[in-house]
Amino acid sequence: MRVLFILSFFISVMMTASRGAQSIQAAEEAHYFFNDSNILITYREGGLIYGTLYFIEIHISPNGYGMYGRNTKHTVMENYQTNNWEEFGTWQVTEQNRLSGIYYTPLNKTPLFIPIYKLVDASLMINESTTMIRQGQALCN
Numbered sequence: 001m002r003v004l005f006i007l008s009f010f011i012s013v014m015m016t017a018s019r020g021a022q023s024i025q026a027a028e029e030a031h032y033f034f035n036d037s038n039i040l041i042t043y044r045e046g047g048l049i050y051g052t053l054y055f056i057e058i059h060i061s062p063n064g065y066g067m068y069g070r071n072t073k074h075t076v077m078e079n080y081q082t083n084n085w086e087e088f089g090t091w092q093v094t095e096q097n098r099l100s101g102i103y104y105t106p107l108n109k110t111p112l113f114i115p116i117y118k119l120v121d122a123s124l125m126i127n128e129s130t131t132m133i134r135q136g137q138a139l140c141n
Contacts, residue, residue: 027095028093029118033124033134034091035062036060036062036138037134038134038135039057039132039133039134040056040057041056041057041131041132042054042056042130043127043131044129050073050076051073052071053071053072054069055070056068056069056070057069057135059139060091061138063090065088065089066088067088068085068086069085070082070085087107088106088107089104089105089107089109090104090105091103092104101115102116114126
């Protein structure tokens with residue numbers, strides 16, 4: 001289940017086709033935003049009533065990252081199903097196919113690249129339907 005969620009999350013992130021978003025011109029801007037940060041990412045999969053809500057808190061330090069996730073699903077039996085997981089690994093800001101983004105490697109897993117986009121208001125995003133908020137300094141320092 002956890003592997004399917006992580007895979008589906010990154011597939012949805014990679015399918016970014018957002019209005020008004022541009023690739024970040026300088027990788028330094030993304031590095032400054034993410035380094036030593038506590039990032040909260042939220043999004044929904046599925047419908048409004050029986051969809052699944054995802055909450056992912058990522059603590060990013062110069063040495064690596066810690067990802068703590070939770071998803072909650074409202075079932076047809078009027079109860080909630082909640083799953084928790086965590087993941088750790090290394091990261092770096094890099095460019096791939098003329099896009100700036102985060103290249104990260106979960107421990108004992110395949111490395112992945114997520115492009116980061118900059119909106120007209122200078123905020124950063126990874127996907128049109130995903131909220132990404134910088135909550136302060138990472139706890140891993």
